[in-house]
Amino acid sequence: MAATPRGAGGRSSAQRAATPLTERRADARRNIMAILDAAQSCLARDTDASVADIAKAAGVGRVTLYGHFSTRADLVDAVLTRTVEQADVALDATDTTGDPRQALTRLVGASWQIVHQFRSVLQAAQRELPAERIRAVHDRILRRVQTIVDRGRRVGVFRDDLPERWLVTTVFSLMHAAAEDTAAGRLDAEDAARIISATLLAALAPPVADVPTATP
Amino acid sequence: MAATPRGAGGRSSAQRAATPLTERRADARRNIMAILDAAQSCLARDTDASVADIAKAAGVGRVTLYGHFSTRADLVDAVLTRTVEQADVALDATDTTGDPRQALTRLVGASWQIVHQFRSVLQAAQRELPAERIRAVHDRILRRVQTIVDRGRRVGVFRDDLPERWLVTTVFSLMHAAAEDTAAGRLDAEDAARIISATLLAALAPPVADVPTATP
C-alpha cells in the first residue's frame, strides 16, 4: 500500500508544515507547480472551475491533486496566496520611496496587471474562503499601501481627516472595481492604471480649504 | 388536480407578466410577500441560505415557494430587485437638486442604510445572477448617480478629465467597500456615510492646477 502520499498527518496545503516542498521528490514538486499553474489559469477563466477540470488542465490525475491539496478550499487558498505573492514580487521591484503620490502611482501601475488578470481568482476565493483569511493573505501588500499612505500623511500630501484604514480600503476597492469594469468592457485596460491613480490621488489629497458657495 | 398554481405558461417570477400579482388571490399575495421578506432577511444573514431555509422562515411550504418562484435564481432576482426598489423609493424622497456636491452627499446618506443592511443580498445575487443582470437591476439608481455627476461636470464642480462611467463606478464601489469594512468591524456604521461622502467629493472634484514637486 502506498496510496495517497500525505507527508504524515496529512494536514493540508503542500507548502506549509509537514514535508517542506523543498525536500520532496522532484516529480512531486513538478506536479504541484503544474497544478498551481493550471488552477490559476482555470480559475482566472472560470470562477468555479471544478477540481476535475483543474486536474485535467494540469495533466494530472484527480487523485494526485487531492494528494497535495486535501480540499478544494485548500487549493484555492494556495492559488490565491501564490498569486498575491507574485504581485508582491512585482512590488519588490518597485520604488516606493520619494514623493508618496508618485510612489502610490507606481504601486498602482505595478499591481494593476495582476489585479486585472487574476480578478477571478479573487472571486473564487471570496466564495470559498472566509473574509478574514483573504485579508490575511493580502497582509503584506496591505502593509505596503499603508506604509505609503502613512508617510504621505506625515508629509502632508495625503489627507489626515479620515481613518487610515479606510484610505487603504479605498485603494483596494478602486483597483478591483476597475478590474470589474474592464472585464465588463466598460473600461479600457490600457487606461485603467492612469485613471485609478488619478482618482486615488484626488481621493487621498488633503481637503482644500473649501471655498463655500457664497460668503467671501 | 390543482397542484402548483402557475398562472398559465408558468414562466417565472411572480410579479412579471402572467398573473399580475394584483389580481391574485389574497392569500397568495400574502405568501409572496412573506417569502420575499424572509428571503431578504435570510440572505442578509447568510449569503447562501437554502430555499428550504427561506421557505421555513416564511412559514410556507417549499412547494408553495416553488409555485411562485420557479427557481432559486428567480427568487434571488426578485429579492434583489425588491431591495433595490426600496432604495429607489428612499431616493425618491431625496432632494437631488441644487449643488451637485450636496446632492451627492444626500444621495449617499439616503442609500447607505440599505446598502449596508443588505450587502449580503448583493453578494448572493453576484453568485447566482449574471453581472449584466445585476447591472440592469440597478439601472434606475445608476441613472440617478449619473445625472448628478453629469450636472456636476457641466457646472464645473466635478471633474471632466475621466470617463463619466468610471466616476459612477467609483461611487458604487466605495459604498459597497464601506459596507464590507463595516461588516468586518473595520469601520463604524455611524461614520460611514460621512466618510464615503468626504472621499467621493474629493475623488470627483476637478483636479487642481497641481503644484509640482519643484519648478516654481
Next chain:
DNA sequence: ATCAACCTGAACATGCGTGTTCGAGTTGCA
C-alpha cells in the same frame, strides 16, 4: 538494484440542494 515515494484511472460513497410529483386538505371569492 532496491524501496519508498509517487502517480494512475476507475469505481464508490455521499452529501446536498434543487426541482418535481402526488394525493389530500384549505380558503378566498362570486
Next chain:
DNA sequence: TGCAACTCGAACACGCATGTTCAGGTTGAT
C-alpha cells in the same frame, strides 16, 4: 354554496462535485 385557486408535507428523482479507496504501475533517490 361551490369551485377554482391555493397550500401542504412527504417522497422522489437527480445531478453533480467533492472526497476516498483500491490495486496496480512508475520513477526518483541512495
